[in-house]
Amino acid sequence: MPQQVNGVIVRAKGAPTELVPIIIPDPGPGEAVVRIQACGVCHTDLHYREGDIGDDYPYLLGHEAAGVVESIGDGVTDLAPGDYVILNWRAVCGTCRACKRGRPWLCFATHNASQKMTLTDGTELSPALGIGAFADKTLVAAGQCTKVDPAARPAAAGLLGCGIMAGLGAAINTGGVGRGDSVAVIGCGGVGAAAIAGARLAGASKIIAVDLDEQKLAGARDLGATDVINSSQGDPVAAIQQLTGGFGADVVIDAVGRPETWKQAFYARDLAGTVVLVGVPTPEMTLEMPLLDFFSHGGSLKSSWYGDCLPERDFPMLIDLYLQGRLPLDRFVSEEIGIGEVDQAFETMASGRVLRSVVVMEATA
Template identity: 90%
Template structure:
């Protein structure tokens, strides 16, 4: 039977969020209804509210979530009610040109639920990243559900659904960090801090954290940074070179996504080093760089989409590492809040006071 549940929506650009009643249809073919246990408050949700992604209002916000499969539609064979899952926004199709070439993490045809969730008056909702998890329950494509060990705490596990996976993957998957590498990370918010944790997990010998906030730099030390640079007080390129024998880091990860930070990453790497852009630029940003410098330094310049992750491969592995005590996901949970606290969490996030606020559902 269709259900009515609570959900947090953005009705118009820049307007405060609203906690409203939404309609959840029964799952159709290839779909699943998931009861949400916890959902992180991500910058992407704020971008939706502020019109930075589109204007397909009203949006049902929330996407970094863990929950329990409640029901599945026809044709779903790899999920069943009771499964504990992390939701993902890369439900790979298996048949596009990227998937056929064995690169499903670049899937060009990821899919979402066909049916729409609605307001009580029938207005169709646009779920954030095809998920919409600031809600008691949500409707998704079955491929957006990745089964993991149910012993993982939902508030921590759900964060793998977006920002933490983006940072970890930028280091491990895109950057290819390996044992003995030197790594610099520019920007130590949630994504940058996850990149630091990923570099540590991969065995990097030197991990340099760069930020303008001493609080974030202190947190970066707890996650594995061996050195920190406050770029208000020191030139980050010179400081990184000074910490790496004058050469620069093997991998530099820009978790900010601004032209000036990308240039810092470019010049702070070793001659054949790798630059990874995982911070998200805005449409008006432009980059100007001498082409000869690009040619003369060699190496790799990469962008990391969702940490180049494959959810069915990466989520279970990372949850296992978390349960073994090798991946400190709990350290990213700065506070747990109720479903009515999303706007306040946006303000706290904008002030740089948290790595993640996490909405924890009642029951």
């Protein structure tokens, strides 16, 4: 039977969020219903509220979540009720041209649930990134559920579902950071901080954090930065070059996603080094640079989608590292809040005072 639960929606561009009853259908073929235990408040949810992603309102917000499988639909063979899972928004299809070429982390046809969750009047909801996890329960494609060790704390584990994986993956997967490399990360919010943690995990010898905020730079040191640069106090490109023998870093990660920070990343790398863009630009942003500079500097210019992760490969491995004490996911949980406090969390996010606010459901608080 369909279930009525509570969920956080936004009805129109810029409108405040609302905690309302929603209807969750029974899972159909290839689907699962998941009881949410915790869900991080991500900038992407704010983009949905503000209309930066689309106008398919009303949206059911939330996507950075961990929980327990409650029920499964026909044809689901690799999940069972009671499985502890992290939700992901890249349930690979296995048949598109990227998957067939052995690059499933670039899948062009990822799966979402076929059925729609609705308001009590039957209005269909658009779940954020195909998940919609600011809710007691949500309906997803079974492939969006990645089983991990249940010993992992939900408030920390769920963050791998988006922002933390994006940053870790930008360093490890996209940037290919290796032992002894020098790395610079521009922007030390949640994604940038995760890139710093990823560079440390990969064995980088020098990790340079760049930001305007001293508090964020202090947090970056806690996560593994060997050097910090406050870019309000001078040219960060020159400072990065000075810290790397005058050459520039092997890998520079732009976790801001603005033309000016991307240019800083480009010129702050060593010749034939790698630039990784993981910060998300807005549609009106443009970039103008001398074409000769692209030719003369060589190297790689990459964009990182979801940290080029493959959830079934990366999530269990990273949770194991967390449980071993080698990946400090708990440090990313700045505060735990209730499901009715999402708008306040958006305001806190804008202040830059947190890496992540995490909604924790009452049953697990």
